[in-house]
Amino acid sequence: MTTMMDTIAPTFAQTGMDPLFETLMSCVSDGILVTDEDGGILCLNNAFRELLDGSGPGAADEAAALRRLGLDRFLAMAGRATCPATATAAHPHGSPLERFIRVKERVRSGGATRDMEFLCGTIGLPDGGRSLKVVISQDRGRDGGLPIQPDPDGPGFITNDREMVSILSRLEQIAQSTAPVLLMGESGTGKTQIARMIHAYGPRAHKPLVELNCAAIPEQLLESELFGHVKGAFTGATQNRKGRFQAANGGVLLLDEIGEFPLHLQAKLLRAIQDQRFEPVGSDETVEVDVRVISATNQNLRNMVNDGRFRADLFYRIAVVPMKIPPLRERVGDIPLLLKHFCTNLQARGYPDDVTCTPEAMRMMMDYPWPGNVREMLNAVEHAYICAIDKAVLPESLPQDIRHFAMGARFKGMRPLTRFAHAHPVQAQGGEDADIRRALELAGGNKSEAAKALGIDRTTLWRRMRKLGMTV
Ligand SMILES: Nc1ncnc2c1ncn2[C@@H]1O[C@H](COP(=O)(O)OP(=O)(O)OP(=O)(O)O)[C@@H](O)[C@H]1O
Ligand SMILES: [Mg+2]
Structure with a gap:
């Protein structure tokens, strides 16, 4: 392959910028591909090469890898968004990237599925007449180190259940407000997934989604974890530290397992949610925030309120929008849909795509009550793939709990x-x-x-x- 410098010299060679340019290209985390006007590859940086390397055998041939991943069409698109040299030099009309075409694409590369955004455009060179096609790839899954968000354009939450569909139909509307949401349902029903969708669909999508599992933090540390502390507030508090509420400022705070939240801290949490103000541990200064709170629980909070284990005022505040996610056994119609969805996901991760399921194994999965709900199914499908015999999922390929249940029923x-x-x-x-x-x-x-x-x-x-x- 001709190197970039051979081709887009003299522009850079004359100015002595090429080593710097090359170094910068190799440092950025976005992928960059530059071609000539005919789509001949001039250069690509490490991040773009990494994307192509995962495309399978023969990836050394970058043009072939580009075609195999279906990314060559972005070069065609690049030809439709041209930025004149003047715009690239001095940005009088804003960044040339603003003129680029943006396309969201799910790419299967290196056995993984990556949610990417591609920016494609053509940039004119200052030497006149010539121009370069540029494709920039941005990995949305890794953006800002945040957890991968469900694709707002994709299915996100697989269901055909009437109750679930009616919940989901309100999701976009709910996502627009700042009202606290309480997600109730058994473990593994999809509460965290729904919380992430509310974040992703709403105006706070580009602000943080901070998750805190109230059951996972020791009670004596929870207050400082949530509200932060100042230096000297307690033994070991050697410096000021911001809590999760401040980390979520402008965005969304997901309080998982809210039923485990200690009673003596509930008044402080109520004030933080209601007035958006609190004092970090050991501080007299009030901190103001703008945080949308979503809570999730698999406990019956109403019973806890009746038993005096949960404050009634906090319950009503966090449950302005209550949502009950039914267990999988109450929406058996979703079982085949989810099975199919998880098989497709596994195939995208590199599992074989020609594994079949025997009717007996399918019947066992349909009859099983899935006490661990969708999470259990996700794991069961992977188990079945791994234990498939001659590319067929047999009863014995299924996890022990499913086999035991089938035996018990039998x-x-x-x-x-x-x-x-x-x-x-x-x-x-x-x-x-x-x-x-x-x-x-x-x-x-x-x-x-x-x-x-x-x-x-x-x-x-x-x-x-x-x-x-x-x-x-
Ligand atoms: N309807 C669905 N479609 C696709 N994936 C789903 C669906 N429901 C749940 N999942 C997946 O199942 C797994 C468990 O879901 P999630 O973590 O949201 O459950 P949860 O209710 O928050 O569980 P817990 O109470 O243990 O926190 C996740 O990987 C999630 O992406
Ligand atoms: Mg959860």
């Missing part, structure tokens, strides 16, 4: 195998054989598990299997 109401065989030694023969086979299948061949489900011990199972002529 043998529910059945007399233990020992008594069954005793009472009806002759007729039982056929049924016993089938039950043992079934138990073994559901247990993924694990004899201890199968024996437990059949209500007999492992040795008895082994003896029965031998007697029935089954392979042991």
Whole structure:
């Protein structure tokens, strides 16, 4: 490949700027690709090369990698946004980037899916006549070190459930206000995901989303963690420190597991949410903030209020917009949708795309009550992929909890195998054989598990299997 300097000299070579230019290019975290007017690659920096390197075999050929990732169309777009040389030199009409076309794109590279934004445009060179096409890639997933946000243009939250759809239909409207939101639901139902969507859809999207799990911080540290402290406020407070409320200033503070928030601090939290003012620990000075608070809990806060474990005034303040997320077992229609979604996600992360699921395994997943809700399903799907046999998800590929549940359901109401065989030694023969086979299948061949489900011990199972002529 011709180097950039060979081609866009004399502009830089004459001025002696090329080493500096090259150094700067290699330092920036955004990817930069520069081509000539015909799309011939002149240079690309490390960040852009890293994107192309993940495109698979042959990535050394940058033009081919560009095509493979479908990024070559951005060069065509670049040709449609031209900035004259005068604009690039002195910025009299603002930054040339303002004229660039911006495109959001989800790129699969290096086994990962990255949410990127591409800026494409053509910049005229001061030597007249010639121009360069420039594509800049910005990784939105890593922007500002914030957690990856759900794509506001994408599905974000997968559901077909009537109740959930009605909650989601109000989400954009809710996101526009600053009213406190209380998300209620069992663990793993998607409360944090919804909180992130409210942040991403609202005017505070470009301000921080700060998350604090109230249960994860020791009670004696929580006040300082949330409101900050001044030097000397307590042993170990060697300097002033801002708390999460200030870190979230202008943005959103997510208070997870709010039900665990200590009673003696609740009045201070109420004032901070209501008046947007508080005093850091050890300080007399009042700090003012502008923070939208979203709380989440898997506890019944109303019962806690009735029992005197949660202040009623705080409850009503944080629950101006209450949202109840139903557990997955109450929206079984979402199970196949989510399964499909998670399979697609895994494939985007580099898992094979030709793994199938047997009807039996599918039925077990449909029947399972998913006590860990969507999070449990996410993990179960990955487990199933890893344990698939010959690219097929079989019952034994599923996590133990699902297999145990299926076994429990299968043998529910059945007399233990020992008594069954005793009472009806002759007729039982056929049924016993089938039950043992079934138990073994559901247990993924694990004899201890199968024996437990059949209500007999492992040795008895082994003896029965031998007697029935089954392979042991
Ligand atoms: N409807 C959905 N569509 C896509 N992904 C989902 C959905 N619901 C939940 N998830 C994913 O499931 C996982 C668990 O969701 P989340 O962390 O939001 O649950 P939670 O209710 O906050 O749980 P906890 O109470 O334990 O904090 C996350 O990875 C989330 O992205
Ligand atoms: Mg959560």
